[in-house]
Amino acid sequence: MKQLIVTLIVLFVQLMARAQDSTKHVTQTPTGLGAGNKIYVVLAVAVTILVGLILYVIRLDGKISKLEKQSS
Template sequence: MKQLIVTLIVLFVHLLASAQDSVTHVDQTRTGLYAGGKIYVVLVVAVTILVGLFLYVIRLDRKITKLEKNS
């Protein structure tokens, strides 16, 4: 379970790092969510949802394991 979580975190960080603009695209006009700085709000919300889902699944797994041991 810990390996899965570490693997997912590493993949997520890799995707974030590869999604950054390169130096050649700096002089382009910023549009959309990136122009107003709202992309960071979207990113924080997405990360919060993912962390919440991971914590929920881990908690649910522990409860199910506890129920399996009792029966």
């Protein structure tokens, strides 16, 4: 319950911080990863790694379950 309350407080503070953004929709030239759409490459690599890890854990769980059934 405490964790839920802390999470809600953090989200509320974040919303309040964004509500007080004083920029007037100034168009800026993108810099960094957003300049050449490199952010999508980074996102694709991160998602690929995450999916790979999830599939590995699922496969490992199946093997462990199989070994547990054989040892019983």
